Amino acid sequence: MTTTTTDRAPSPAAPATVSPTRRPRRRPGAAAPYGFVAPAAVLFVLFLALPILYAVYLSFRKVQVSGLGLGKGSHVEVWAGLDNYRNALSDPDFVGSVLRVLVYGVVLVPTMLGLALLFALLLDARRVRARSFSRVSIFLPYAVPAVISSLLWGFLYLPSVSPIVWVTQKLGWGSPDILNSDWVLFAIANIALWGGVGFNMVVIYTALKAIPSDLYEAARLDGANERQIAWRIKVPIVLPSLILTFIFSMIATLQVFAEPITLKPLTNTIASTWSPLMTVYRDAFVRNDIYSAAALSVVIALATLVLSFGFLRLVQRRAFSQEK
Known part of the structure; x- marks a missing residue:
């Protein structure tokens, strides 16, 4: 009983696949601390930081009165400096x-x-x-x-x-x-x-x-x-x-x-x-x-x-x- 062998051409090597860089997965609940801080931060900005900035802005302003101070446009807010x-x-x-x-x-x-x-x-x-x-x-x-x-x-x-x-x-x-x-x-x-x-x-x-x-x-x-x-x-x-x-x-x-x-x-x-x-x-x-x-x-x-x-x-x- 004879056995015949057939020569097959070697298959070309498969191209190497580069796996995409995996971003670190954010742990569930990682943003929870920011959620707890957010109300205090919003209140701080609205009722403390912004009023302070507005007070500083007003401290450099003044009202200029023209004429007798009567009528529309007689009181104008202008820059006062120091x-x-x-x-x-x-x-x-x-x-x-x-x-x-x-x-x-x-x-x-x-x-x-x-x-x-x-x-x-x-x-x-x-x-x-x-x-x-x-x-x-x-x-x-x-x-x-x-x-x-x-x-x-x-x-x-x-x-x-x-x-x-x-x-x-x-x-x-x-x-x-x-x-x-x-x-x-x-x-x-x-x-x-x-x-x-x-x-x-x-x-x-x-x-x-x-x-x-x-x-x-x-x-x-x-x-x-x-x-x-x-x-x-x-x-x-x-x-x-x-x-x-x-x-x-x-x-x-x-x-x-x-x-x-x-x-x-x-x-x-x-x-x-x-x-x-x-x-x-x-x-x-x-x-x-x-x-x-x-x-x-x-x-x-x-x-x-x-x-x-x-x-x-x-x-x-x-x-x-x-x-x-």
Whole structure:
């Protein structure tokens, strides 16, 4: 049996196929974080960023009146350059309000932070009773809106309705007028002090609770008492929190508005330009000069920014060196 073989030509080699580059597949749900951030970003742009840009734009504009100011086209908005800023910085009412608020801050901020630190250290002590009740009681005034607290203290200041004045009269101490020109600054500072100590205390107290207890035990083994532990261990460690609360208090001081504007109808010693923001309010809603008010607002914002970052640059090496 013979077997025949047929010679076949070799088939040409198939061309190599180059597979296309595969793009990395996006994981399902990768865009979810952007969806959560989007509402906050939209609100930030609409109600914060755009109003700020619009205020800056208005600060470089003014209204030019032609003729008697009557008829269509007599009031035209034109470019003002730096005129609004020059007028704002040379306004004696605005300069006086700035100096008044500086004195107000010198009185308020050290007192408020000192009391907040004292209360936080007392609550963090080893032997303290009713810690939870005391913490809530100190913090509770912060939850009261500034307008309500100003009205409350305002009626406590009025001699005709104040129970404090009634007690002083019964004791033969007379009827002090706390809203007179000599004491009105301290009366306003007392309202801010009553509401601000609790917030700063909670910030400092939270920082104290984060300190390891091993440091306290080691200090007690070395013979340190509670006062030495508080001054030499607790205060230096919570110094960054003190700086944070100082910056918050400084910003709130520069923006004081609710307390004096609420007390103003109760006394004649508080002018309509008592604080810088009250001067902005007067220009915008009393004089109907939104361009000058915009310039004043930009000046206050820049001053707040410069003071905050300048203070941080001044103390960052000393205060935050332990975090490196």
